[in-house]
Amino acid sequence: MVGRPSNTSTTHTDVVILGAGPAGLTAAYELSAAGVSCIVLERDAVVGGLAKTVDYKGYLFDLGGHRFYTKVELIERLWHEVLGGDFLERPRLSRIFYRGRFFHYPLDVLNVVKNLGPLEIVACGLSFLKAHLFPTTPEDNLAAWVSNRFGHRLFKIFFESYTEKVWGMPCTEISADWAAQRIRGLSFSSLVKNAFRGADSKGGGKQDAIKTLIREFHYPRRGPGMMWAKMQEVLERRGSQVMVNSPVEKIIWKHDRISSVQAGGRVYTAKHFISSLAIRDFFKMMEPAPPAAVRQTAEDFRYRDFITVGLIVRGTNLFPDNWIYVHEPAVQVGRIQNYSNWSREMSPTPETTSSLGMEYFCFENDALWNMPDAELLAMARRELALLKLVKPEDVLDGKVVRVPKAYPVYVDNYTESLSEVRDFLANVPNLQLVGRNGMHRYNNQDHSMLTALMAARNIMRERRGLAPQFDLWQMHGEGEYLEEGLMLDDQELLKLESPDLAQAAGA
DSSP: OOOOOTTOOEEEOSEEEEOOSHHHHHHHHHHHHTTOOEEEEOSSSSSOGGGOEEEETTEEEESSOOOBOOSOHHHHHHHHHHHGGGEEEEEOOEEEEETTEEEEESOOHHHHHHHHOHHHHHHHHHHHHHHHHSOOSSOOBHHHHHHHHHOHHHHIIIIIHHHHHHHSSOGGGSBHHHHHHHTTTOOHHHHHHHHHHOOOTTTTOTTTSOGGGOOEEEEETTOTHHHHHHHHHHHHHTTOEEEOSOOEEEEEEETTEEEEEEETTEEEEOSEEEEOSOHHHHHHTEESOOOHHHHHHHHTOOEEEEEEEEEEEESSOOOSOSEEEEOOTTSOOOEEEEHHHHOGGGSSSTTTEEEEEEEEEEOTTSHHHHSOHHHHHHHHHHHHHHTTSSOGGGEEEEEEEEEEEEEEOOOTTHHHHHHHHHHHHTTOTTEEEOHHHHHTOOOOHHHHHHHHHHHHHHHHHHHTTOOOOOOGGGSOHHHHOGGGOOSSOHHHHHHHHOHHHHHHHTO
16 A cells, blocks of 8 residues: 655645646636636746746747647637737748758748759659659658658658657658648648748638648747746636646555645645646656556657757847748757747847747757757857858857657557557546646647646536536547647537636536
8 A cells, every 4th residue: 555655744625737837727727717726736946848938147048939829719818818918929930941041931932943943843843743643652651641742852851851850760750640730731732822822820810721831920028938927826816826846756546546646745635636747757656556558558658858059149130030940961950949039028138139049859868968068059059150140259158958858759659559548547537638748749839728628627517516528638639730620529619618617617
């Protein structure tokens, strides 16, 4: 029998939530609005998880560039409700750097023709025709999925190098599900149409816009962390608690239910639990240990890690982009964020200096991850100069931030692993998994938040003696990718929009 440590105090609440990222905080926000008390446990010193904002000497750095864009009105209203006038509307400009040239993305016909040349354009067209007539089968990996839709030459130019930087493996080893999720709705014809007439996220309506091609988005005035810090303030005013510097140490379960969680030397008990922790970590912390087969399945989940080298740079208007995708194999950087173009307040002196972010994708404890900060800063400075974006002497200072488990990896057997985890969790009815790592889905904030809202509504219903209404696993972030649509029909969305549920939930 698992005992409770004798030297720890115990706190009881209605719902314990593991992780104070977008999913965890959204669940607490929804529950607390209905009078349900929550305690949110966060290992970091600040909230936001993968969407937090780092402050270094007054310069603000976003961990990956978190644009706020959704087709779900419920999520959009929530964002505006929390931030109000601090929620900015921003124009989007991004380019691809390839073979020493910049390609506008979304693509511009004249720019593509100028950079590739007419012979290469013809070759790409023939490659597309060949793929259309003789597609690769089976279409079970990313290389085949993309090549079948764009042709092998366009795959090599605009997909292969950057994707392999991000994931650290050949595209032939990445599941086709990744492409189906992240670039669903994007096709050769949509690229051509967009290149000639431009994508309009307003004129055609959000429901018609292809997420990959949107030209406008929202962004908090002082970075995404502002959204989650504000949400934390609201929660605490309502009487819920957000416990930072409280890493989860043990998850105690018995009789097929979670009974308590130990975090930061304290024990927290509740009737309901919501977790956004990485599945692999969650199962490691369970006491007693779950069945061996489930433990092994959890160990099979893989993650890609991430390093942001935030730089303080002399000068303004360094380049016009919000971000640049770097397809150039001569440098290790995968993406460059120009935070000052997201919001001027990302720099404390926007008239004279800028905030940049050099993004490197790696595996925890590989050579890049273990590289000393000074060497990472020197490499970032050197690569900026090689790309002819910033002179080395204009880089004044910088900070290295390592982000573990930034991206769930879609390997061939991940769907089977998820199925086994779901089968086990079906017998633990007071636990729901939400968010990117909680559900091992490479999704965006709006998907994470919607899973959290659904989890909260399920708890509200149970408190009224009703059966849970939503199966979180049936809302496919990878199949539809919320900006493209939902695996929720109109009736289910109406259930989420229903005002009486939240009002009655605390009864």
